[in-house]
Amino acid sequence: MTTLSRRAWLHRSALAAAALPLSRLPIPAQDSKSDRPVGDEDFIRLSSNENAYGPSDAARTAVLESLADANRYPRHYYQTLIDQIAERENVSSECVLISAGSSEILGLVGLTYGIEGGDVLGCHPTFDFAMRYAERLGCTWSRTPLDENYHYNLGALAEEAGPNTRMIFICNPNNPTGVETPHVELRAFCIDQARRHPVFIDEAYIEFSSRGRNNSLADMAAQTPNVVVSRTFSKIHGLAGLRVGYAIAHPSTIALLKNYHTGRGVTVSNAGAAAASACLSDPEFESFCRKKIVQGRELVCMAFDGWGVEYMKSATSFVCFRNDKFSMKPREAMEKEKILIRDYDEFPGWSRVSIGTVDEMKTFIDAAKKYVG
Ligand SMILES: Cc1ncc(COP(=O)(O)O)c(C=O)c1O
Structure with a gap:
């Protein structure tokens, strides 16, 4: 097949697939036990906080349609997605960095702030990927206990912060406890601490919290060089397998994080970006x-x-x-x-x-x- 006819064929196949009723596609329909692991068909999977209702019909269709462009780099898809995220979060596009799941942002932050050693602060237990990453680079993490009500202990973290602090990690709501930190308290903590230390807030579950995205500190992150927020398409949007997440931060901080982004920052596929875009158009x-x-x-x-x-x-x-x-x-x-x-x-x-x-x-x-x- 010539390149052109191959492309035409791919385009037709993707469109034909997209035109199929979704029930005939080899993917489970919503409301089925679609979160069971391959090879473990008899198990119900309630262990990784996946969204059993995803992906949406719109996301599935977007993935199929994106196949027609599978031979192209995803720049166009990225720009569309970044602009959509910026609009949704009410920040400028320069404040958005997309990534292969929010895990990639956690790694980038652990690397950026941990590369010279020092202390990283964060409560324990939490989603500790960024701190463990920093530990492997020689940082120390003292695992500040949650308070007696299992709340993220902002007071103890503030007391611990000092000249050696390279980053303060907050997970809100926290995993594995599920507990949310009151918005007003967290905002005040970040205003104070960000004057001296980078503060990172993992908001993987923010959409499920009491005030949903109104609890987010994305607005502050966009304006404050020392605050970074991460989000994911894996949870509320049900795209865990497609690996799409993002950071929101001040443009100068985005530039700092980009220094260590592998593959010149091209780590999300066309399919992932297209599915994520479809999710944002599907409230x-x-x-x-x-x-x-x-x-x-x-x-x-x-x-x-x-x-x-x-x-x-x-x-x-x-x-x-x-x-x-x-x-x-x-x-x-x-x-x-x-x-x-x-x-x-x-x-x-x-x-x-x-x-x-x-x-x-x-x-x-x-x-x-x-x-x-
Ligand atoms: C708090 C928290 N942050 C980040 C992640 C990483 O998710 P992903 O890399 O799929 O965006 C998870 C996954 O379970 C999580 O629970």
């Missing part, structure tokens, strides 16, 4: 996911209330609960029931269940009930 799907996931979360919390199982007040798509009412470790018990959940060596006594579809959560509740006594 109905976003509110559908939020509504269903909050509904599933409430079902689980109601069951825990009935059984006297202690849990943390979640502002996310997962619930962290205490193990002591269970006749065996919940993770092991649930594995026997073909449900994957999570526990942590470094956070003994607690387990975490991700919120899947409402039906999956009913199955989880029925299964868990057998081990509570």
